[in-house]
Amino acid sequence: MKILGIETSCDETGVAVYDTARGLVAEALASQTAVHAPFGGVVPELASRDHIAKLTPMVQGVLADAGLGLGELDAVAYTAGPGLIGALMVGGSLAASLAYALGIPAVPVHHMEGHLLASMLEAEPPQFPFLALLVSGGHSMLVHVRSLGRYEIVGDTLDDAAGEAFDKVARLLSLPYPGGPQLAALATDGDPQRFAFPRPLRNQGLAFSFSGLKTAVRLAIEAEAAAPGGLTDRARADVAASFQAAVVDTLVDKCRLALEQTGLGTLVIAGGVGANRQLRERLAGLGRRLGVRVCYPRPALCTDNGAMIAYAGACRARDGDRRGSGPPRIVARPRWSLEELTPPRADVG
Numbered sequence: 001m002k003i004l005g006i007e008t009s010c011d012e013t014g015v016a017v018y019d020t021a022r023g024l025v026a027e028a029l030a031s032q033t034a035v036h037a038p039f040g041g042v043v044p045e046l047a048s049r050d051h052i053a054k055l056t057p058m059v060q061g062v063l064a065d066a067g068l069g070l071g072e073l074d075a076v077a078y079t080a081g082p083g084l085i086g087a088l089m090v091g092g093s094l095a096a097s098l099a100y101a102l103g104i105p106a107v108p109v110h111h112m113e114g115h116l117l118a119s120m121l122e123a124e125p126p127q128f129p130f131l132a133l134l135v136s137g138g139h140s141m142l143v144h145v146r147s148l149g150r151y152e153i154v155g156d157t158l159d160d161a162a163g164e165a166f167d168k169v170a171r172l173l174s175l176p177y178p179g180g181p182q183l184a185a186l187a188t189d190g191d192p193q194r195f196a197f198p199r200p201l202r203n204q205g206l207a208f209s210f211s212g213l214k215t216a217v218r219l220a221i222e223a224e225a226a227a228p229g230g231l232t233d234r235a236r237a238d239v240a241a242s243f244q245a246a247v248v249d250t251l252v253d254k255c256r257l258a259l260e261q262t263g264l265g266t267l268v269i270a271g272g273v274g275a276n277r278q279l280r281e282r283l284a285g286l287g288r289r290l291g292v293r294v295c296y297p298r299p300a301l302c303t304d305n306g307a308m309i310a311y312a313g314a315c316r317a318r319d320g321d322r323r324g325s326g327p328p329r330i331v332a333r334p335r336w337s338l339e340e341l342t343p344p345r346a347d348v349g
């Protein structure tokens with residue numbers, strides 16, 4: 001089966017073709033960084049308009065790269081949520097109308113399921129069941145992944161997501177949007193022990209909380225700025241490194257606890273913050289200590305992309321109904337819990 005995947009949930013337009021016989025055959029990604037940077041964050045209406053402008057030529061380009069005609073596709077998968085409603089509607093509209101015109105299924109995909117399964121696109125993919133640390137701009141959670149569509153959230157955030165905390169602290173340090181990768185880059189030159197930031201909810205179950213840490217960072221920045229000499233470049237790098245260390249320590253600690261509690265032998269890292277080098281190194285170390293296999297996709301498959309949507313769509317379409325039926329229907333759900341998902345129909349029956 002050849003599946004076209006379309007991702008437009010937020011500020012990246014992602015398109016890819018996944019072939020169940022050959023793997024990932026072509027992909028393209030367009031970032032909206034330049035569109036949103038002047039505003040310091042994502043402007044939903046501008047995101048939708050940019051997806052509209054980019055999506056159709058990108059689909060044509062990816063099909064050309066894959067050497068495929070439209071008629072050779074078996075399904076069109078698209079991100080149906082969670083995400084920005086206007087942005088979701090752009091991908092959903094194209095996917096549903098294309099699938100209708102071609103007489104093939106349109107497969108609505110949960111964005112977080114795409115992230116969860118992304119490491120399966122790599123060589124030596126993880127096997128079910130596994131524990132997933134899912135850390136993105138909107139979510140921080142630990143998920144017990146039993147099999148495709150059987151997900152139990154064992155740890156969630158009480159307030160900010162990890163990526164959101166990175167982005168907010170980056171803004172406090174006057175770093176340009178998107179903040180997470182910029183802050184990680186600044187941290188490489190800093191002293192992670194200069195500021196003793198809190199490790200929120202340490203040894204208190206699997207819930208995360210990052211808003212108190214963010215406040216502690218803000219107070220430290222204000223104190224530095226008020227001191228003689230002001231907020232120096234050195235201090236900025238030290239704040240970045242100390243903040244990153246606090247987040248990474250917290251995430252590693254929660255993973256350790258969740259692995260102990262669930263007894264699972266594989267840990268999978270997913271979502272944009274999974275691209276963080278420090279986090280990857282520390283979790284690899286944790287895996288070695290506990291005798292647990294740690295899998296993470298390459299950084300480009302941690303952040304939003306079309307390949308993970310094509311792949312998740314392929315997993316769901318593989319055993320399901322191959323014919324498109326009925327009038328086109330666009331599924332777009334801004335809020336949507338992973339736990340609402342069920343296995344594909346053929347699996348259940």
Ligand code: KG4
Nearest residue numbers: 136137138163180184272273275276303304
């Ligand atoms: O998964 P993703 O691309 O989009 C969402 O589904 O939210 O995650 C984006 C988040 C942003 O908050 C971004 O700042 C963060 O991931 N991020 C990073 C890094 N790369 C992306 N955070 C820390 N270090 C990075 N290297």
Ligand code: ZN
Nearest residue numbers: 136272303304
């Ligand atoms: Zn994402």
